[in-house]
Amino acid sequence: DAGVTQSPTHLIKTRGQQVTLRCSPISGHKSVSWYQQVLGQGPQFIFQYYEKEERGRGNFPDRFSARQFPNYSSELNVNALLLGDSALYLCASSYLTGVSTEAFFGQGTRLTVV
Amino acid sequence: DAKTTQPPSMDCAEGRAANLPCNHSTISGNEYVYWYRQIHSQGPQYIIHGLKNNETNEMASLIITEDRKSSTLILPHATLRDTAVYYCIVSRMDSSYKLIFGSGTRLLVRP
Numbered sequence: 001d002a003g004v005t006q007s008p009t010h011l012i013k014t015r016g017q018q019v020t021l022r023c024s025p026i027s028g029h030k031s032v033s034w035y036q037q038v039l040g041q042g043p044q045f046i047f048q049y050y051e052k053e054e055r056g057r058g059n060f061p062d063r064f065s066a067r068q069f070p071n072y073s074s075e076l077n078v079n080a081l082l083l084g085d086s087a088l089y090l091c092a093s094s095y096l097t098g099v100s101t102e103a104f105f106g107q108g109t110r111l112t113v114v
Numbered sequence: 115d116a117k118t119t120q121p122p123s124m125d126c127a128e129g130r131a132a133n134l135p136c137n138h139s140t141i142s143g144n145e146y147v148y149w150y151r152q153i154h155s156q157g158p159q160y161i162i163h164g165l166k167n168n169e170t171n172e173m174a175s176l177i178i179t180e181d182r183k184s185s186t187l188i189l190p191h192a193t194l195r196d197t198a199v200y201y202c203i204v205s206r207m208d209s210s211y212k213l214i215f216g217s218g219t220r221l222l223v224r225p
Contacts, residue, residue: 042215105157
């Protein structure tokens with residue numbers, strides 16, 4: 001089975017531009033979470049979507065938004081890019097069953113803002 | 115903020131056991147201990163998790179103290195491919211999608 005897939009793998013944008021990152025979860029997984037990982041730090045939680053609804057949001061500005069589609073894939077949008085948005089953006093999917101479960105991460109999209 | 119404390123770095127010899135400690139003194143009764151690792155430039159990989167009993171799978175063993183305030187991840191026979199940053203995370207079952215990562219332990223396995 002395919003794992004979590006993210007696209008693109010690398011991206012270079014200019015300050016002020018907007019970017020859209022995409023994530024396809026593991027088949028059968030209905031929960032998608034997004035994380036930002038700045039160089040040298042652990043991943044930071046941005047959003048979680050489950051069944052197309054936002055279920056959790058981390059401490060990120062409104063420039064960050066996301067959505068989940070009927071097929072459970074997800075997009076993360078970042079507007080008005082800043083240099084500090086340069087990071088590895090990770091998507092994780094999980095199958096919430098009411099018991100403890102693990103998250104499966106994609107390889108990430110490395111965003112560079114210049 | 116992360117609820118766990120881990121040493122910033124460790125090393126061990128290839129073929130030997132790697133024992134990675136984690137302190138989580140403020141853990142609540144309904145919080146699990148999760149371990150993930152991140153090999154350079156890849157997404158984090160799930161290793162193991164537990165509530166209060168020791169757990170073992172094909173990758174590692176997790177030893178949780180009786181008071182649940184600390185735990186140890188054991189890689190029984192470390193290989194060079196186990197060189198990675200290891201994250202210890204505590205999370206409620208219903209929040210397992212929202213992982214609070216700390217700085218982790220950078221494990222270097224020496225030839």
